[in-house]
Amino acid sequence: MRSRTTLHAWLMLAPAMVLLIAFTHYPAVATFWDSLFSTPRATRPARFVGAENYRALAEDPVFWQALTNNLIYAGATIPLSIVLALMMALWVNGKIAGRTALRMAYFTPTVLPMIAVANLWLFFYTPDYGLIDRITAALFGWGPTNWIGARETALWAMIAVAVWKEAGFFMIFYLAALQAIPPSLHEAAAVEGASRARIFFRVTLPLLGPTTLFILVNAVINGFRLVDHIIVMTRGGPDNATQLLLTYIYEVGFRFWDTATASALTMVLLAILALGAALQFLLLEKRTHYR
Amino acid sequence: MSATLATAAPGREIAFGRWLETAAAWTLGLLWIAPLLYAVWAAVHPTGHAARFELLAPLTLENFAAAWGAAPFARYFLNTFLLVTMILAAQFVLCTLAAFAFARGGFRGASVLFALVLVQLMIMPDVLIVENYRTMRHLGLVDTILAIGLPYMASAFGIFLLRQTFRQVPKELEEAARVEGCGTLAILLRVYVPLARPTYLAYGLTSVSYHWNNFLWPLVITNRVETRPLTVGLSVFASTDQGIDWAIISAATLMTSAPLLLGFLLFQRQFVQSFMRAGIR
Numbered sequence: 001m002r003s004r005t006t007l008h009a010w011l012m013l014a015p016a017m018v019l020l021i022a023f024t025h026y027p028a029v030a031t032f033w034d035s036l037f038s039t040p041r042a043t044r045p046a047r048f049v050g051a052e053n054y055r056a057l058a059e060d061p062v063f064w065q066a067l068t069n070n071l072i073y074a075g076a077t078i079p080l081s082i083v084l085a086l087m088m089a090l091w092v093n094g095k096i097a098g099r100t101a102l103r104m105a106y107f108t109p110t111v112l113p114m115i116a117v118a119n120l121w122l123f124f125y126t127p128d129y130g131l132i133d134r135i136t137a138a139l140f141g142w143g144p145t146n147w148i149g150a151r152e153t154a155l156w157a158m159i160a161v162a163v164w165k166e167a168g169f170f171m172i173f174y175l176a177a178l179q180a181i182p183p184s185l186h187e188a189a190a191v192e193g194a195s196r197a198r199i200f201f202r203v204t205l206p207l208l209g210p211t212t213l214f215i216l217v218n219a220v221i222n223g224f225r226l227v228d229h230i231i232v233m234t235r236g237g238p239d240n241a242t243q244l245l246l247t248y249i250y251e252v253g254f255r256f257w258d259t260a261t262a263s264a265l266t267m268v269l270l271a272i273l274a275l276g277a278a279l280q281f282l283l284l285e286k287r288t289h290y291r
Numbered sequence: 292m293s294a295t296l297a298t299a300a301p302g303r304e305i306a307f308g309r310w311l312e313t314a315a316a317w318t319l320g321l322l323w324i325a326p327l328l329y330a331v332w333a334a335v336h337p338t339g340h341a342a343r344f345e346l347l348a349p350l351t352l353e354n355f356a357a358a359w360g361a362a363p364f365a366r367y368f369l370n371t372f373l374l375v376t377m378i379l380a381a382q383f384v385l386c387t388l389a390a391f392a393f394a395r396g397g398f399r400g401a402s403v404l405f406a407l408v409l410v411q412l413m414i415m416p417d418v419l420i421v422e423n424y425r426t427m428r429h430l431g432l433v434d435t436i437l438a439i440g441l442p443y444m445a446s447a448f449g450i451f452l453l454r455q456t457f458r459q460v461p462k463e464l465e466e467a468a469r470v471e472g473c474g475t476l477a478i479l480l481r482v483y484v485p486l487a488r489p490t491y492l493a494y495g496l497t498s499v500s501y502h503w504n505n506f507l508w509p510l511v512i513t514n515r516v517e518t519r520p521l522t523v524g525l526s527v528f529a530s531t532d533q534g535i536d537w538a539i540i541s542a543a544t545l546m547t548s549a550p551l552l553l554g555f556l557l558f559q560r561q562f563v564q565s566f567m568r569a570g571i572r
Contacts, residue, residue, distance in 0.1 A: 005395075005397055005398050006398035006399045006400075008392075008398075008475060009392040009395070009397075009398035009401070010392075010398070010400075012388040012389060012391060012392040013388070013389050013392045013393075013404060015384075015385050015388065015389075015445070016385040016386065016388065016389040016408075016445040016450065017389070017404065017407075017408075017445070018445075019385065019441070019442075019444050019445035020407070020408060020411060020445040020447070021407075022426070023416055023419070023423055023426070023441065023442035023445075024410065024411045024414060024415075024416060024419070024442075025407065025410065026422075026426075027416075027419040027422035027423050027426065028414055028419065028422075030422050030425075031419065031421065031422045034421075034422070034425075084319075087319075088316075088319070091312070091316040096312070096313055096316055097313055098317075101320070102316060102317070102320045103559075104556075104559065105320035105321070105323050105324040106319075106320060106323050107555070107559070108323065108324055108327055108552070108555075109323060109326075110500070111500050111504075111548070111551045111552055111554075111555045112326075112327070112504075112548050112551070112552070113503065113504040113506070113521070113522050113525070113547060113548055113551075114504060114506060114522075115504075115506050115522045115523075115525050115526050115529075115547075116522075116525060116544040116545075116547055116548050117326065119525070119529050119540050119541075119544050120326040120327075120329065120330050120541070120544060121326060123329070123333075123537050123540075124326065124329075131325075131329065164322075164323065164326075167323075168323065217412075217413075221413065221415065224418070225415065225417050225418060227507065228506040228507060228522075231506075231507065231510070232526050232529075232530070246417075246418060246507070249418075249420065249421065250420070250507065250511070253420065253421045253424075254420075254424075254511055259421055259425070262421045263421055263422070266418065266419065266421055266422070269418055270414060270418070273413050273414055273418070274413070274414070276413060277410075277412075277413040277414075280413070
């Protein structure tokens with residue numbers, strides 16, 4: 001009986017597992033393997049070079065810049081988008097005027113393609129006659145600023161677009177969680193005379209813990225995956241100021257066709273994601289219980 | 292929530308605080324919708340008005356016609372439609388079968404296999420573009436719509452979501468169906484799948500919007516008009532053909548986003564509610 005159950009189960013799992021292994025597990029392992037070889041060229045096949053690709057990466061200033069940029073990018077988008085999402089959810093869940101319209105406004109960026117969004121923001125950031133420069137000129141009398149053309153501002157301009165794109169999506173999860181909290185809990189706390197801030201930090205926030213963890217995991221992944229707008233808006237420039245790990249993988253792998261270096265780069269990205277997964281697993285074990 | 296909280300502090304401060312909060316909420320809302328509003332403004336006015344805001348500027352639909360004519364958008368729409376449909380159909384079938392097996396459990400290797408599935412939640416095909424490109428080249432699939440979709444068809448998120456839903460189905464229903472002579476597949480199709488409808492809707496909406504908008508992998512794997520999805524088509528269009536004619540780019544941008552926006556407007560209630568019911572807490 002048990003062996004028949006096992007056979008049935010494996011038959012049902014087979015199609016999904018084959019594709020999962022072919023396009024997730026195999027490439028992850030193969031990436032490591034390829035990162036130990038040189039890039040095959042027309043005149044010379046790939047040969048084993050050991051850690052040579054990694055040594056070259058360690059001496060590549062662009063790699064370090066991409067890594068630093070990516071840590072700043074993730075470090076800024078993750079907390080900003082989560083805090084904004086929570087604020088949005090609280091507002092939309094409360095009795096604010098026009099909450100249906102607000103909810104739609106917050107969520108709209110989620111359904112817009114990042115490429116479409118990039119085109120629109122490109123215009124916003126245009127020096128002098130772009131919308132942002134007009135507003136800063138009218139309000140503060142600032143001169144034209146080349147937001148995405150200057151090294152100092154370009155990465156932050158990309159971060160702003162990413163936060164704008166993500167926050168509304170995360171809001172949906174917070175909203176779902178908020179609506180699942182029984183109102184009696186808040187009423188009881190209010191009757192006890194707890195202040196608004198106290199209710200939020202003592203009642204609401206702890207109940208949102210598992211949701212926050214779920215959102216955090218997604219935000220971390222997006223911190224390394226969400227690069228579409230950068231490829232369209234800056235191509236990693238100016239002077240690699242907006243180069244992230246994934247944009248650099250794209251550039252090295254598909255513009256220079258240097259697959260060995262791209263594989264080594266991918267390994268770095270995979271290591272970061274694996275670290276994130278391990279942390280998530282430890283936290284999940286403690287905090288939530290999936291049955 | 293705010294109503295119950297209002298009793299805690301003096302009235303005037305609360306009223307001011309409430310007013311401030313509403314103002315903040317709306318400022319943020321305006322900021323979030325501004326790019327879309329701007330795109331609509333630029334798209335329905337003649338080119339010269341894109342950067343000038345005059346209320347009485349003449350209206351026109353010519354930008355849409357110009358954008359539609361300037362690039363093979365009809366073909367791009369068809370490609371994206373085929374892509375999204377293919378992925379969704381495959382995901383529903385594959386994830387349903389796998390999730391059902393995991394939900395029932397009790398077979399050898401269940402926990403190891405489930406852990407293998409969960410790996411994909413963290414390491415998505417989006418970051419494995421170099422190696423997956425190589426695989427597609429070996430399979431002779433480079434520059435096909437199938438190649439864009441293949442890495443995403445077995446979705447860990449879908450399997451996880453459906454497994455959670457299937458586990459909540461009461462065992463009595465399954466036993467009743469078995470008494471009536473249903474086999475395993477019939478039980479899945481007649482008992483489990485109908486009960487999981489909200490999950491399918493929620494997952495379907497997420498999947499469609501994800502793959503409608505996906506860019507990097509399609510950019511890498513496609514080279515021709517016949518295979519390019521809308522996102523890649525739009526980026527080619529915006530970067531090469533138009534220089535910086537914002538009116539036409541805005542029109543093209545709106546066109547490519549319109550079906551999703553419309554779908555969201557129609558389904559937004561279901562979307563929010565499905566996520567609540569799907570048990571992502």
